Each structure stands twice: as structure tokens, then as C-alpha cells.
Amino acid sequence: MRKEGYQFSALPLALGALGLALGWHWSGGLLLFLGLFILYFFRDPERNVPVEPDAILSPADGRVVVITEEPLDGVAGRRVSIFLSVWDVHVNRAPVAGRISRVRYCPGRFYAALRERASTENEQNEIRITMAGGQQVMIKQIAGWIARRILCWKAEGDAVARGERVGMIRFGSRTDVWLPLNTEIVVRRGQQVAGCSTILARWKG
Secondary structure: OOHHHHHHHHHHHHHHHHHHHOOOHHHHHHHHHHHHHHHHHOOOOOOOOOOOOOEEEOOOOEEEEEEEEOOEOOEOEEEEEEEEOOOOOOEEEOOOOEEEEEEEEEOOEOOOOOOOOHHHHEOEEEEEEEOOOOOEEEEEEEEOOOOOOEEEOOOOOOEEOOOOEEEEEOOOEEEEEEEEOOEEEOOOOOOEEOOOOOEEEEEOO
16 A cells, blocks of 8 residues: 555545544545545555566556557657556556666646547656666656646666566556567557566567
8 A cells, every 4th residue: 555545545534434423424425435445546566576587567557558669769669558547556667677767757638548649648757767788668657637646756877676666647547668679569459467467578589
């Protein structure tokens, strides 16, 4: 459980309990439900990290909605987009081990995260990880129409382990992953993935 869950749920839980004690069953029950949902949303379960050295992990829980070819700074590669509903865990994790070579926040719009234009036009935070061999992987934390807060817990120069927590997006959102062409994507569109547990792709060779 993230500490924010306790912070944001304390007031509705307290007011809900007070409402029930005073006989305001409808409003008290609604506030209790809201407080419990906030606790559920901010859950942060431990995950087993796959040990395969060629594995690239999913950085988020959710459903794969896009797999497409897309260059990054003129380098050919592919993008995998994962949609996170309000029922998914919203903690983002590092898909590979390496060093954070770039963190860039871009303000933008708040289109529904399922829409393709969200990848380019919505508020987002870009995190690039450079591996020991020089390979580069990039993830984008993208806000949706409900999510209005992107949290990044890492800074440029930080070392990260594969599967390590790097940030969080509050409420419905989207996480994109950019991979170079010397990877083989092993998930399919429509597949449910789990952050840190699901193998998203593998390095070739």
C-alpha cells in the first residue's frame, strides 16, 4: 500500500463512519465506499521478477491496446501501449536494469487514455533507461481524462534494477514502452499484463 492511500482515504473513512453513527446510512455508506476504493487504488503488491536475462518486463498493469512501429530520435523501434483502468495497479516499474539517462515532463491535454492521440498529446512523463551495453528503452507515463497527477520517483543518473518501482499515475491512465528493433515483442494486442511479472519482449541474439 502506498502511503498516499492512507492519506487520501482517512477523511472519507472518518466521515463515513460518523455518518453511519448518526444514522445517515446512504451518505455514510457512500463515503465509506469511496475511502475503501482509494485504499484499493493505491495498493502496491510485491511481484516476482522473472529471472531470464533477455526478458523485458511490462512496466505497468493493464491491457495492451497498441503495438506499432515508431522511431525515437530517428532510431527505428516499436511502441507498446498499455491502458490502465481504475481497477489496475497504477505503480510503474522499470522494464530493464540500467541508468536513467533522461527524465522529461511534457504538459498536455487529458484525452481518454484509450484514444491513440493520448500517446502524443496528453500530459506525460518520459523516462529513458540506458542499459550497460548501451541499449536504450523508454517508458512514458501518460495521464488520462481522470488522471491528473503523474509521480516520478527517479531522477537522471539514478541506477534502476529490473522491476524496480519508478513512479505512479493516479487513476485511469496509459503507459507506453519504446523498444529498439533488436527485440521480439511476445505479448499481443488485447492481452492483460502485470507490471514486473509479465514478460513484454525479449532481446534478440
